[in-house]
Amino acid sequence: MSQPLDVLGGISAEQFLAEYWQKKPLLVRNALPEIAGILEPDDVMELALEENITARLIKQKDRDPNQWSVKSSPLLKADFQKMPKLWTLLVQAVDHYSFDLAELWKKFSFIPQWRRDDIMVSYAPKGGSVGKHFDFYDVFLVQGHGHRRWQLGQMCDAETDFIAGQPLKLLPEMDVHFDEVLAPGDMLYVPPGLSHYGVAEDDCLTFSFGFRMPNVADMMDRVCDKFSENPALKNPLLDIIRDQQSAIGQLTQNELEYLKEKIFEQLQNSTVIEDAIVSLISEPKYPENIPDAEEIGTGDLEDALEQGYLLMLEPASRLLYTEQDDELLFWANGESICISEQFAPYLKKLADGQAIALDETLFDQDILEDIAELMNESVIMLLPSESES
Numbered sequence: 236m237s238q239p240l241d242v243l244g245g246i247s248a249e250q251f252l253a254e255y256w257q258k259k260p261l262l263v264r265n266a267l268p269e270i271a272g273i274l275e276p277d278d279v280m281e282l283a284l285e286e287n288i289t290a291r292l293i294k295q296k297d298r299d300p301n302q303w304s305v306k307s308s309p310l311l312k313a314d315f316q317k318m319p320k321l322w323t324l325l326v327q328a329v330d331h332y333s334f335d336l337a338e339l340w341k342k343f344s345f346i347p348q349w350r351r352d353d354i355m356v357s358y359a360p361k362g363g364s365v366g367k368h369f370d371f372y373d374v375f376l377v378q379g380h381g382h383r384r385w386q387l388g389q390m391c392d393a394e395t396d397f398i399a400g401q402p403l404k405l406l407p408e409m410d411v412h413f414d415e416v417l418a419p420g421d422m423l424y425v426p427p428g429l430s431h432y433g434v435a436e437d438d439c440l441t442f443s444f445g446f447r448m449p450n451v452a453d454m455m456d457r458v459c460d461k462f463s464e465n466p467a468l469k470n471p472l473l474d475i476i477r478d479q480q481s482a483i484g485q486l487t488q489n490e491l492e493y494l495k496e497k498i499f500e501q502l503q504n505s506t507v508i509e510d511a512i513v514s515l516i517s518e519p520k521y522p523e524n525i526p527d528a529e530e531i532g533t534g535d536l537e538d539a540l541e542q543g544y545l546l547m548l549e550p551a552s553r554l555l556y557t558e559q560d561d562e563l564l565f566w567a568n569g570e571s572i573c574i575s576e577q578f579a580p581y582l583k584k585l586a587d588g589q590a591i592a593l594d595e596t597l598f599d600q601d602i603l604e605d606i607a608e609l610m611n612e613s614v615i616m617l618l619p620s621e622s623e624s
């Protein structure tokens with residue numbers, strides 16, 4: 236972990252995590268040269284029109300560029316007619332459509348997979364932007380085509396005011412302390428809360444490698460779901476021991492304490508809490524991007540052994556595990572999953588982003604059954620080994 240990384244401009248992951256991550260921006264020239272050419276502007280236009288894709292077309296009025304409009308997917312060809320001079324097309328989760336892009340997540344393997352959100356691409360002509368704004372998440376902005384001028388300003392937070400009456404949360408001003416033009420392969424890390432403003436210098440594609448964190452409200456919601464699924468908790472509680480009378484309209488402190496205690500007792504059940512947290516975190520953000528699998532059986536897998544296939548994670552799926560006292564527990568796409576002990580070390584590798592060869596080492600009925608089940612649920616997939624990039 237301590238070696239210098241090209242993607243971080245020659246600093247180590249440790250140094251980046253200690254000095255920059257969630258704190259301050261980092262510009263790296265030529266950090267990811269391999270991103271250039273993976274997608275061209277026309278590919279982004281085509282993707283934006285595909286079924287199930289999540290995209291937004293942002294336009295600024297020619298007469299008053301401070302007037303913005305946003306059209307969310309589904310986008311139609313007609314949405315691209317009569318375009319103003321300034322516009323931006325944003326397409327989410329392009330890593331689910333391009334294996335080459337999905338592979339580039341590996342450059343950021345110093346951040347765990349569960350923190351990943353998606354790779355968004357923006358396409359804009361000269362002058363196009365999404366305005367001055369900030370995000371609540373960490374993002375690595377990687378230039379893929381053309382050039383974009385990035386300005387960075389003050390730190391913002393939930394109290395920051397936005398310009399009223401616009402469909403985007405735009406900042407009225409930015410106190411600029413960074414002003415650089417990024418070329419293909421260049422990367423800018425922007426921590427949560429830092430205001431930023433990127434304006435296309437020419438026909439320009441920018442890829443945002445975004446990282447997410449859950450919020451407490453969503454975790455609490457999921458914890459409640461898990462408890463309310465338990466029929467044993469639906470029985471009314473016994474009354475407290477009543478050794479004295481109280482005013483008829485009052486719920487006494489004693490009674491409240493008793494009822495609160497019953498909730499706190501349940502919250503001590505860390506298995507349920509952990510299941511709730513990992514279920515939430517393993518939920519895919521774009522479940523519609525998970526392809527329907529072609530039904531496969533263990534016999535098909537036996538036939539495919541030694542034919543040069545690799546098993547890997549389906550890019551739109553999420554697979555996570557926890558490990559405690561040598562016990563591995565797995566969750567995929569929002570649900571806990573049960574697999575054989577034999578398959579667990581292999582599935583751990585797959586969750587860690589490794590591809591594994593479908594060869595005789597996997598020749599075991601339990602393992603093949605687990606593989607078939609996870610393939611049928613599109614959690615993992617088979618790829619001919621020569622097509623791995």
Ligand code: SIN
Nearest residue numbers: 357364365433441443
């Ligand atoms: C863009 O690529 O234009 C916007 C990305 C961002 O600001 O997060």
Ligand code: CO
Nearest residue numbers: 368369370431
């Ligand atoms: Co942003």
